[in-house]
Amino acid sequence: MESWKELIYKTLDMLYIPDSLIEMRGRAVLHISDTPSSFYPCLKKLINLLEPLAVIHTGDLVDEIKLAIQPNRLQHYIKRLRPLAQILEGGRKRDVIVIIGNHDNEDAARQVFHKSLIVNKSGSFNVCGVSLNVSHHFEGLPISPGALNLFGHNQFMPEQGGGEVYLNGLLSMHLIDPDNGTIHPLSYPRFVDQNRLLKRKFGL
Template identity: 35%
Template structure:
């Protein structure tokens, strides 16, 4: 019965959160990336439940619009950015960081950022003694980290470099899944995106891919 309820919950567009993640000691970081607009309501729910201390988004804020390929969608993109910024800025997070992707517009995001920090390129941030590298592209992330290996490297864009946790660093691809990082222990909790998120990212329904 629990399995059926879980499946129905997921089919409704919700995600399941591991009990261990719910009881993370903290402080915590929630890493997301390449988010389609359909995901925004579920993000708000997650933020209300998890209450991360830091939110890091590694680019392509409205990934279903593909702004780089379709600049005529700028107005729709701006409306999406306003919604997303309202969600993160109303959360309990102390810090919100965006590193923009190829389908983002720096001017639009900066205009509506509120208290969020917005970066066009890779950036290394320090939170509670942990060095966290944030970038949209994994190669940009590791170029930025060349002189100093961070504790975590967060990125998105594509799946050419999947997540890898090694003794040197924890490299986390935000397209594969969301990540809740417990900065007190270094533990990483994987939270799968809602069913259909990849289809939304790739516009499969509309383009019939």
């Protein structure tokens, strides 16, 4: 059941962070994906409040700019990418993994991000003791049994089963507790979908 505080935040289209998640300050891995630049101030607030040990971004870093169909907007993309890099890499030292999405430019990302691991397409990693398979597309996830599977890109969500866990960072953010493996979803404000273009993406 939603609390009155959560209802107010959702009504005002603001980022709501439950008190129970604030208790994870300094000890969580944050997964996000497909972020329009309008979300960056909320992301900055979230990171400043929770100080995650690591951040995994599964691609489409400036999601309102679709470089695959708008290549002439590269300079706008780079300009909007810079504040994201400052948010993810600034403050407390943390591991940051950035997956290149279908509307990203790898050269631009490597130019702007200086402390992050930039990954083209997909990879498997151990982050804070947690085994992760990461990809922008679900179809690109590496095969590594027992690992958490992080992706984004569109609304597709496979059935959970067979011991595999899938987390779509476009549908919600995720806080992963490396101490006990628990996963806490965190909703994006409603405006994020609206600013991703075409609201929720269907393979765009």
